[in-house]
Amino acid sequence: MEETSFRLERLLFPSIADVAVLSVNVNHEAIRIEARGTATEAGCPSCGSQSSRLHSSYLRFPADVASAGRRMVLCLWVRRFFCRNAGCGRRTFVE
Template sequence: MRTEARSTASGWACPGCESWSSRVHSSYLRFPADMPSGGLRVLLCLRVRRFACRVALCPRRTFVEQVPD
């Protein structure tokens, strides 16, 4: 059994300058852990997006959304 989870937020606040960005730079799959679930082992597959900050002077430029476990 394999579950793909993803954050549903359309954008994310940049941790460097706190401005909102909805420009997705890229995304990748992460496999945090396989968790026991009612006797079945579920492999959790998480799509994590990297956003591009729109602020030209921002020190971060790009950042990854924080997905709660």
């Protein structure tokens, strides 16, 4: 399963280095894949400061496509971090 999971991560999220597939559910109508980032910190897009101080997390649906006649739903948990730079105008940012 670990090897299969690694391949799924590279196939579904080629531009994200640190991602883990949490679950894959298949039924007659849809394939639902849930994943989340695994990096312990992220860089603020405004000032570049790294932060591991978590603000919140939520589900995003970056793609909703068909696969072999079934709907494929990608569910990606994304985290919002606090920017640690007091001089930065951006208080929080999404990984």
